[in-house]
Amino acid sequence: MDYAVFSLGSNDALAEKIAARIGLKLGAIKTKVFSDGEQQVQFLENLRGKNVFLVQSTNPPADNWARLFLALDAARGASAREITAVIPYFGYARQDRKSKPREPISARVFATTLEALGADRVLTMDLHNDAIGGFFRTTNVDYLYARPVLISHFKEVFRDALAADELVVVSPDAGGVVRAQSYAKRLMKDAELAIIHKERDIPNQIARMKLIGDVQGKVALIIDDMADTCGTLARAAALLIESGAREVYAATTHGVL
Numbered sequence: 001m002d003y004a005v006f007s008l009g010s011n012d013a014l015a016e017k018i019a020a021r022i023g024l025k026l027g028a029i030k031t032k033v034f035s036d037g038e039q040q041v042q043f044l045e046n047l048r049g050k051n052v053f054l055v056q057s058t059n060p061p062a063d064n065w066a067r068l069f070l071a072l073d074a075a076r077g078a079s080a081r082e083i084t085a086v087i088p089y090f091g092y093a094r095q096d097r098k099s100k101p102r103e104p105i106s107a108r109v110f111a112t113t114l115e116a117l118g119a120d121r122v123l124t125m126d127l128h129n130d131a132i133g134g135f136f137r138t139t140n141v142d143y144l145y146a147r148p149v150l151i152s153h154f155k156e157v158f159r160d161a162l163a164a165d166e167l168v169v170v171s172p173d174a175g176g177v178v179r180a181q182s183y184a185k186r187l188m189k190d191a192e193l194a195i196i197h198k199e200r201d202i203p204n205q206i207a208r209m210k211l212i213g214d215v216q217g218k219v220a221l222i223i224d225d226m227a228d229t230c231g232t233l234a235r236a237a238a239l240l241i242e243s244g245a246r247e248v249y250a251a252t253t254h255g256v257l
Contacts, residue, residue: 002049002081008041008056008071010064014088015055027052031067039063041070047078054085059256061091065110069117076118084121085114089226089254093128111135126225126253129175146253151186154221154251161219162187166246168218170194172236180223194220196236209239216244226254 006027007015019026028044052075056068068085075083095106107129114122115138122136125144133141161167167188171180177195185191194213220240227233227250237248 004050005053008067010057039067039070041074047075047080049081051082052080057089058091059089072117072119082120085119086123088125090124090127096129096132107132108135115139128225150251166218168192168194168215168220170220170222172196172222172224172232173198183223209235211239211243215240217246219247220245222250224252226256227252228256
């Protein structure tokens with residue numbers, strides 16, 4: 001079976017490592033941004049009958065999403081056998097439900113667009129909400145998790161705290177409890193967990209925070225899928241310290257700036 005891996009520009013280093021791991025060179029592709037901001041994508045090799053992998057993370061979302069959409073359309077038009085969109089960071093994933101009247105469910109919009117443009121598979125990592133996979137009807141969605149790599153790292157870094165039963169995993173919000181718990185049960189027998197309840201008035205700004213759980217004298221490890229302004233993490237860390245945590249650490253999969 002003939003494979004081709006292409007980088008669309010958001011993370012060339014990652015695409016190169018993927019291609020090298022499977023013994024391929026990156027496919028030849030030309031991408032260009034016109035003076036008005038419009039994108040151009042052109043594959044410089046034959047795609048007929050090939051399994052094509054398009055590596056494109058989507059932060060900042062707008063430009064990278066546009067380039068991915070154009071590449072999908074070009075690959076389908078070039079008679080690729082199967083197209084896999086490799087999207088490590090799935091932009092707009094936080095907008096996975098309608099929280100106010102007359103709002104779009106943006107994650108669904110991008111899912112249906114990927115399908116309409118001919119993506120046979122989507123490969124992504126640590127989605128904000130795994131339920132986003134349900135927005136796809138015909139496209140197969142495969143999830144990867146940073147957890148195995150991070151767990152191995154944590155067992156080394158927090159060896160002393162784990163031995164003394166002094167580590168507590170913290171979810172920064174109610175929506176991240178399942179994620180945090182999956183780390184806690186792999187690190188500790190008792191899977192000790194604390195939760196920060198937060199109320200947002202406007203995006204990226206937290207109005208109030210309340211800690212649920214005991215962190216007194218503990219080493220607190222905040223687990224989240226992404227961080228952008230880090231305002232939530234900073235306030236959560238301050239709350240944990242005020243509540244008696246001895247040390248506070250945070251780990252996220254996606255650093256979105």
